[in-house]
Amino acid sequence: MERLVVIGGDAAGTSAASQARRRRGAGDLEIVVLERGPYTSYSACGIPYWVGGLVDGPDALIARAPEVHRARGLDVRLGTEAEGIDLDKREVAVRDTATGEAARIGFDQLVVATGASPKRPPVPGIDADGVFGVQTLDDGRALIDGLAPHRRRAVVIGGGYIGIEMAEAMKERGLDVVVLDRGAQPMSTLDPDMGVLVHEQMEAMGIDVVAGADVQGVETGPDGWVRAVVTADGTHPADLVVLGTGVRPASELARDAGLPLGDSGGIRTDLRMRVWGRDPRHDGIWAAGDCVEVLNLVSGRFQHAALGTHANKQGRVVGMNIGGEYATFPGIVGTAISKVCDLEIARTGLREKDADAAGFVYETATIESTGRAGYYPGADKMTVKMLAERASGRLLGVQIVGRDGAAKRIDVAAVALTARMTVEDLTALDLGYAPPFSPVWDPILVAARKAAQKVAQ
Amino acid sequence: MERLVVIGGDAAGTSAASQARRRRGAGDLEIVVLERGPYTSYSACGIPYWVGGLVDGPDALIARAPEVHRARGLDVRLGTEAEGIDLDKREVAVRDTATGEAARIGFDQLVVATGASPKRPPVPGIDADGVFGVQTLDDGRALIDGLAPHRRRAVVIGGGYIGIEMAEAMKERGLDVVVLDRGAQPMSTLDPDMGVLVHEQMEAMGIDVVAGADVQGVETGPDGWVRAVVTADGTHPADLVVLGTGVRPASELARDAGLPLGDSGGIRTDLRMRVWGRDPRHDGIWAAGDCVEVLNLVSGRFQHAALGTHANKQGRVVGMNIGGEYATFPGIVGTAISKVCDLEIARTGLREKDADAAGFVYETATIESTGRAGYYPGADKMTVKMLAERASGRLLGVQIVGRDGAAKRIDVAAVALTARMTVEDLTALDLGYAPPFSPVWDPILVAARKAAQKVAQ
Numbered sequence: 010m011e012r013l014v015v016i017g018g019d020a021a022g023t024s025a026a027s028q029a030r031r032r033r034g035a036g037d038l039e040i041v042v043l044e045r046g047p048y049t050s051y052s053a054c055g056i057p058y059w060v061g062g063l064v065d066g067p068d069a070l071i072a073r074a075p076e077v078h079r080a081r082g083l084d085v086r087l088g089t090e091a092e093g094i095d096l097d098k099r100e101v102a103v104r105d106t107a108t109g110e111a112a113r114i115g116f117d118q119l120v121v122a123t124g125a126s127p128k129r130p131p132v133p134g135i136d137a138d139g140v141f142g143v144q145t146l147d148d149g150r151a152l153i154d155g156l157a158p159h160r161r162r163a164v165v166i167g168g169g170y171i172g173i174e175m176a177e178a179m180k181e182r183g184l185d186v187v188v189l190d191r192g193a194q195p196m197s198t199l200d201p202d203m204g205v206l207v208h209e210q211m212e213a214m215g216i217d218v219v220a221g222a223d224v225q226g227v228e229t230g231p232d233g234w235v236r237a238v239v240t241a242d243g244t245h246p247a248d249l250v251v252l253g254t255g256v257r258p259a260s261e262l263a264r265d266a267g268l269p270l271g272d273s274g275g276i277r278t279d280l281r282m283r284v285w286g287r288d289p290r291h292d293g294i295w296a297a298g299d300c301v302e303v304l305n306l307v308s309g310r311f312q313h314a315a316l317g318t319h320a321n322k323q324g325r326v327v328g329m330n331i332g333g334e335y336a337t338f339p340g341i342v343g344t345a346i347s348k349v350c351d352l353e354i355a356r357t358g359l360r361e362k363d364a365d366a367a368g369f370v371y372e373t374a375t376i377e378s379t380g381r382a383g384y385y386p387g388a389d390k391m392t393v394k395m396l397a398e399r400a401s402g403r404l405l406g407v408q409i410v411g412r413d414g415a416a417k418r419i420d421v422a423a424v425a426l427t428a429r430m431t432v433e434d435l436t437a438l439d440l441g442y443a444p445p446f447s448p449v450w451d452p453i454l455v456a457a458r459k460a461a462q463k464v465a466q
Numbered sequence: 467m468e469r470l471v472v473i474g475g476d477a478a479g480t481s482a483a484s485q486a487r488r489r490r491g492a493g494d495l496e497i498v499v500l501e502r503g504p505y506t507s508y509s510a511c512g513i514p515y516w517v518g519g520l521v522d523g524p525d526a527l528i529a530r531a532p533e534v535h536r537a538r539g540l541d542v543r544l545g546t547e548a549e550g551i552d553l554d555k556r557e558v559a560v561r562d563t564a565t566g567e568a569a570r571i572g573f574d575q576l577v578v579a580t581g582a583s584p585k586r587p588p589v590p591g592i593d594a595d596g597v598f599g600v601q602t603l604d605d606g607r608a609l610i611d612g613l614a615p616h617r618r619r620a621v622v623i624g625g626g627y628i629g630i631e632m633a634e635a636m637k638e639r640g641l642d643v644v645v646l647d648r649g650a651q652p653m654s655t656l657d658p659d660m661g662v663l664v665h666e667q668m669e670a671m672g673i674d675v676v677a678g679a680d681v682q683g684v685e686t687g688p689d690g691w692v693r694a695v696v697t698a699d700g701t702h703p704a705d706l707v708v709l710g711t712g713v714r715p716a717s718e719l720a721r722d723a724g725l726p727l728g729d730s731g732g733i734r735t736d737l738r739m740r741v742w743g744r745d746p747r748h749d750g751i752w753a754a755g756d757c758v759e760v761l762n763l764v765s766g767r768f769q770h771a772a773l774g775t776h777a778n779k780q781g782r783v784v785g786m787n788i789g790g791e792y793a794t795f796p797g798i799v800g801t802a803i804s805k806v807c808d809l810e811i812a813r814t815g816l817r818e819k820d821a822d823a824a825g826f827v828y829e830t831a832t833i834e835s836t837g838r839a840g841y842y843p844g845a846d847k848m849t850v851k852m853l854a855e856r857a858s859g860r861l862l863g864v865q866i867v868g869r870d871g872a873a874k875r876i877d878v879a880a881v882a883l884t885a886r887m888t889v890e891d892l893t894a895l896d897l898g899y900a901p902p903f904s905p906v907w908d909p910i911l912v913a914a915r916k917a918a919q920k921v922a923q
Binding site: 064386414 | 477509511512515520521522526527529627773774775776778779794795796798799800801802803804805810812814839841842843871873874875876877878880881882884885887891893894895896897898899900901902903904906907908
């Protein structure tokens with residue numbers, strides 16, 4: 010009987026396994042899922058809400074527990090770390106994380122879904138007690154266990170999505186919070202002129218945001234627990250440190266096996282999520298999730314984009330293909346949304362620096378409107394920035410910062426980017442209008458009108 | 467000097483006038499706006515919220531008062547009813563609604579923006595005191611003036627958008643409310659299997675919805691005020707009656723002038739919103755707003771679609787064209803959103819009966835999901851129904867009923883319909899994901915997956 014081995018039991022791996030199982034019976038395909046940790050199919054994105062006390066963890070963050078997968082015919086092996094892939098023998102070398110016992114498992118098909126690793130700044134003390142990642146449920150548990158009444162000061166290193174979400178979570182726990190960010194403004198996935206709106210909101214919440222911070226080390230006390238974070242410009246006392254510095258593809262296993270990586274460090278795949286290359290040893294080798302690189306449909310470049318939504322889609326594509334169907338993952342447009350307090354933050358497509366790097370010549374248009382009819386209660390300011398290619402008018406990117414209804418409005422732009430619409434096309438879109446949900450001209454349309462005027466000049 | 471005459475001072479007319487004015491100076495183009503009533507540029511869509519006490523009216527519902535338009539160089543003439551258009555002499559016959567005085571105004575270019583009229587069921591008593599339309603701010607004022615402590619029972623005729631919004635408004639005013647609807651379910655802009663969800667919500671709010679109601683007359687008391695609404699199945703006592711029976715194009719003036727109307731009764735135009743036809747007397751005659759018919763880009767048929775958002779877009783297109791630019795209104799996809807209490811209702815594209823009429827063979831897929839990650843506080847049920855053409859998989863329509871975030875999610879489908887995407891295309895869309903705003907698979911994507919499976923079979 011054919012055997013499928015899946016390395017990684019989170020979103021991508023279990024999606025692939027589940028989809029393959031739905032299409033191929035237990036008598037036709039054996040499916041083994043190797044998971045290093047104690048959990049499967051969990052939402053790392055939910056950790057800030059668990060830490061902040063909004064959600065009970067970790068159980069609520071587990072979409073499907075191992076026993077659920079097992080009941081559906083997946084041989085899930087927890088505490089089992091993959092240490093090597095032998096493409097010639099078609100075997101995975103594994104080690105039991107508890108006993109240290111080593112073994113080898115043969116495969117006919119293999120899914121590499123090894124995820125991502127947090128970027129730890131390479132500075133002294135970064136591995137000290139009291140410094141926490143936010144990547145796994147064990148990370149979340151460790152951080153919560155580290156909370157204590159005498160630990161009053163939290164320093165978050167990195168002001169991206171996870172950084173600001175964790176800053177809010179620590180604030181909700183009653184701590185004093187400082188965010189150290191390298192950039193001119195937090196949320197560097199936005200242009201700085203939009204990031205400043207996030208900065209203002211965080212300051213209004215009493216979160217201290219230090220821009221241009223160059224972290225040089227972490228100081229510990231006599232007990233080995235973190236005491237301060239040292240930057241080029243000063244020392245920030247810290248009883249807890251959270252790493253919000255982003256992630257990189259955990260592609261070492263693939264690299265060591267000779268599988269091809271892209272410039273981003275992610276595993277290269279074809280449209281069906283087969284590992285790239287004509288090497289016949291790559292037959293039946295798939296990759297999905299935070300360990301792969303993806304095509305950005307706007308820039309035309311490959312990039313790393315670690316998001317649960319991509320991992321789920323890619324895993325599904327792999328599983329459908331293994332199951333005998335034809336499915337592809339065409340790429341992304343770079344959509345991401347978040348919130349800090351009630352401020353919603355969204356982006357898709359290219360920022361100015363992305364558009365510059367891709368070689369586009371473009372115009373920008375920024376407008377202020379409201380998310381509801383101006384007269385409707387709760388109508389709050391919404392700022393929309395739009396980038397469009399000069400001459401062609403092709404939409405290149407949108408950023409939105411506002412309150413109720415700002416975040417998911419970005420989806421309009423995500424679809425328009427996928428369809429390669431122009432900003433003139435956008436001005437005619439038949440978007441939903443009713444006073445509780447939108448002004449008669451949706452903010453996206455107002456921005457499109459302004460952008461269309463600018464590209465036509 | 468050239469003179470532009472605009473008939474109608476609401477959204478379409480004033481948008482056209484304002485856009486023309488921005489592009490052509492006062493020394494180049496005289497602009498006269500004829501408005502029958504006392505207001506300009508108001509939001510009829512806001513009337514339910516005014517009546518319900520959520521919004522202060524009528525001033526808050528006026529986007530631009532006459533004096534604002536006048537300060538910007540528009541000669542706005544209130545209380546001035548257009549009674550005839552003479553295409554040969556290029557004159558509009560007008561009458562002062564206060565004095566009855568008649569006059570004629572010559573034009574070089576003309577914009578017909580005469581709006582829509584409520585459909586009054588042709589039954590005895592329908593014009594009685596205590597029966598109210600919801601079309602103009604004067605209607606709203608009259609209804610509010612008609613509220614009184616001894617008037618406890620409201621009957622709303624028609625269970626469409628305006629009907630359910632008015633039912634909620636009357637309920638918020640503390641009245642007992644009955645909605646009489648002709649269809650099997652209220653909200654006949656949805657398929658009945660989705661309309662039932664609206665029905666359940668209204669019943670839960672204590673609003674009595676009578677389906678299949680055949681209104682035969684309105685009874686009045688000795689004082690001439692409404693006393694009851696009579697249907698084929700019984701009599702419903704009523705102290706106030708609200709007409710939520712929809713509107714038809716107010717195109718009589720255009721028809722009488724010999725301008726072409728479509729099957730919907732709306733004025734026919736070309737893409738630039740010029741009145742259709744090669745007759746040279748049609749040169750410089752434009753139409754926009756609730757009085758025109760529009761192309762439905764999904765069905766390929768023309769229809770009447772009275773919505774402020776279309777009126778604004780069309781008015782802008784007319785004004786840009788008069789101003790010497792090139793602008794078009796390509797059509798609609800049939801998007802509409804509303805709410806009743808906290809239940810959000812959205813639709814775009816074709817219902818089953820529209821798809822049948824257009825000749826499509828299609829599959830439907832209905833799914834239940836949540837608007838947020840399942841573990842995030844406030845995650846409520848969201849139901850999505852999707853129609854897709856068999857074989858091609860082309861998306862034909864989407865309906866959504868749910869709570870927080872349901873209504874504006876329809877915009878994703880509106881853009882996808884505009885771009886003629888398939889449901890398979892939809893499954894790969896890079897929509898925004900974060901636990902407060904969406905499950906990792908957005909409900910739209912879940913519906914698309916199911917629809918894609920069905921069309922592939």
